[in-house]
Amino acid sequence: METFVCAGCGRIYLENSQRCGHCGGDLEERPASGRGIVYSFSSVHMGARGMPTPYLLALVELEEGGRILARLADNDEGEPSIGDKVVFSGLSDTGPVFRLF
Amino acid sequence: MRGVSIIGVGITPFGVRAESLVALGAIACKDALEDAGLAPGRIEAFFLGNFAGHAFTGQNHVAPMVAHAAGLGAVPCTRLEGACASGGLALRQGVLAVASGQVDFALIAGVEKMTSAETDETASILAAAGDVAVEASVGSTFPALFGLIARRHMHEHGTTREEIAHVAVKNHAHGRLNPNAHMQKDVTLPQVLDARPVAEPLGLFDCSLISDGAAAVVLCPSETASAHHEKPVEVLASAQASDSPALSDKRDITSFYATQKAGEEAFSRAGLSREDVDLAEIHDCFTMAEIIALEDLGFFAKGEGGRGALEGMTKLGGAMPVNTSGGLKSKGHPVGATGVAQIHELTLQLRGEAGARQVPGAGVGLAHNLGGSGATCAVHILGATA
Ligand SMILES: [Zn+2]
Numbered sequence: 001m002e003t004f005v006c007a008g009c010g011r012i013y014l015e016n017s018q019r020c021g022h023c024g025g026d027l028e029e030r031p032a033s034g035r036g037i038v039y040s041f042s043s044v045h046m047g048a049r050g051m052p053t054p055y056l057l058a059l060v061e062l063e064e065g066g067r068i069l070a071r072l073a074d075n076d077e078g079e080p081s082i083g084d085k086v087v088f089s090g091l092s093d094t095g096p097v098f099r100l101f
Numbered sequence: 102m103r104g105v106s107i108i109g110v111g112i113t114p115f116g117v118r119a120e121s122l123v124a125l126g127a128i129a130c131k132d133a134l135e136d137a138g139l140a141p142g143r144i145e146a147f148f149l150g151n152f153a154g155h156a157f158t159g160q161n162h163v164a165p166m167v168a169h170a171a172g173l174g175a176v177p178c179t180r181l182e183g184a185c186a187s188g189g190l191a192l193r194q195g196v197l198a199v200a201s202g203q204v205d206f207a208l209i210a211g212v213e214k215m216t217s218a219e220t221d222e223t224a225s226i227l228a229a230a231g232d233v234a235v236e237a238s239v240g241s242t243f244p245a246l247f248g249l250i251a252r253r254h255m256h257e258h259g260t261t262r263e264e265i266a267h268v269a270v271k272n273h274a275h276g277r278l279n280p281n282a283h284m285q286k287d288v289t290l291p292q293v294l295d296a297r298p299v300a301e302p303l304g305l306f307d308c309s310l311i312s313d314g315a316a317a318v319v320l321c322p323s324e325t326a327s328a329h330h331e332k333p334v335e336v337l338a339s340a341q342a343s344d345s346p347a348l349s350d351k352r353d354i355t356s357f358y359a360t361q362k363a364g365e366e367a368f369s370r371a372g373l374s375r376e377d378v379d380l381a382e383i384h385d386c387f388t389m390a391e392i393i394a395l396e397d398l399g400f401f402a403k404g405e406g407g408r409g410a411l412e413g414m415t416k417l418g419g420a421m422p423v424n425t426s427g428g429l430k431s432k433g434h435p436v437g438a439t440g441v442a443q444i445h446e447l448t449l450q451l452r453g454e455a456g457a458r459q460v461p462g463a464g465v466g467l468a469h470n471l472g473g474s475g476a477t478c479a480v481h482i483l484g485a486t487a
Contacts, residue, residue, distance in 0.1 A: 021234055040253040040256070040354065044245045044299075044300045049225045051240050059354070069241060082252065
């Protein structure tokens with residue numbers, strides 16, 4: 001997993017857009033393991049327009065520091081818990097997706 | 102700077118309303134002017150809180166339209182947008198305009214017309230009050246953000262699902278006593294706990310209502326206020342603060358930094374402590390939000406906010422009743438109107454005119470108005486005439 005971290009505000013990006021879309025700061029490449037933990041999560045039953053429900057959203061805290069909001073892939077274990085280990089599984093139309101591991 | 106007082110308040114009933122956005126705003130304005138005994142021509146500045154007139158109804162540039170419909174003539178009209186805190190921002194600009202000596206009479210209104218849009222469209226419009234690039238684009242909605250916040254608060258501070266649900270039970274019990282409330286009926290604890298999930302752990306009864314409505318307030322200098330109303334209510338403090346809306350930018354998602362800052366400033370400006378507050382209107386866009394605000398404002402220690410509703414301290418008859426109007430939960434949440442409607446409720450209470458939901462001897466009231474997931478916060482403290 002590649003991450004690009006804004007030198008200005010610390011936002012984490014998964015694609016290199018050269019400049020931070022939030023503050024305009026320079027993005028610095030930072031290697032990342034793709035691993036993190038579930039900082040918080042919610043199963044969303046009444047979702048955004050056009051998105052099939054329910055889906056799991058998680059605020060993921062990356063091993064290298066910093067948090068990103070992401071989708072959690074469907075899994076067989078049911079509901080996750082705060083602190084569960086997750087790993088980056090790819091970018092979808094709706095941004096980053098992580099899965100429990 | 103001179104003291105500023107409220108000499109008139111107006112409101113429309115909240116709910117599904119047939120009137121247009123502009124008509125709702127004008128009705129509340131006329132109501133407030135009548136309460137103040139002022140002709141519309143006396144108003145020198147108009148500030149309107151409105152979040153998403155265009156997205157909900159197709160109409161922007163609504164401040165001069167409401168002013169025209171209310172007969173205000175050529176007064177300067179300014180629309181304020183700060184998501185769910187739009188009304189609080191409008192009030193603050195009115196307070197500053199009168200305090201500075203620039204104008205003697207300011208009219209403030211807040212309005213939103215939401216019920217003509219479909220539910221999923223409404224969710225998308227509201228989601229734009231958050232950081233669309235990193236939240237809405239990932240599939241986040243406002244209930245989802247507060248679901249994440251609630252889950253973390255429960256994890257870190259031991260807040261229970263029952264404590265959170267009790268906020269809904271309490272605010273519905275209050276709203277039942279408010280003839281202007283959108284939902285004037287009780288809900289039970291099992292109803293809240295067993296309701297359809299929206300964004301877990303939050304269910305349908307943890308969410309505020311999608312409503313149409315408007316509210317308005319007339320301000321003038323405190324020194325002349327008693328000439329216009331027999332019970333003027335003084336604005337003891339007006340404070341506002343900001344933060345990033347994105348949860349991923351916040352060090353701690355179980356508090357809102359903007360509330361903490363605005364609250365501290367408001368208490369310091371008013372020269373009052375938490376114990377001096379007799380009642381509060383707190384921004385309960387979600388049940389969890391009321392608990393967090395009570396902690397952030399210093400009424401409860403961190404993690405203890407859930408006790409307020411559970412143990413009855415924030416209920417009518419308790420030590421500091423919170424959301425006697427029914428709050429956003431039961432009175433309804435026409436986004437741009439909310440911050441002004443809070444002032445309407447406190448004014449009635451501080452005048453002793455709140456009827457069945459009157460807090461006996463109410464002398465000091467606090468209004469907390471939060472925008473989105475905490476990017477904007479306005480806090481006002483009001484005092485009754487001695
Ligand atoms: Zn940046």
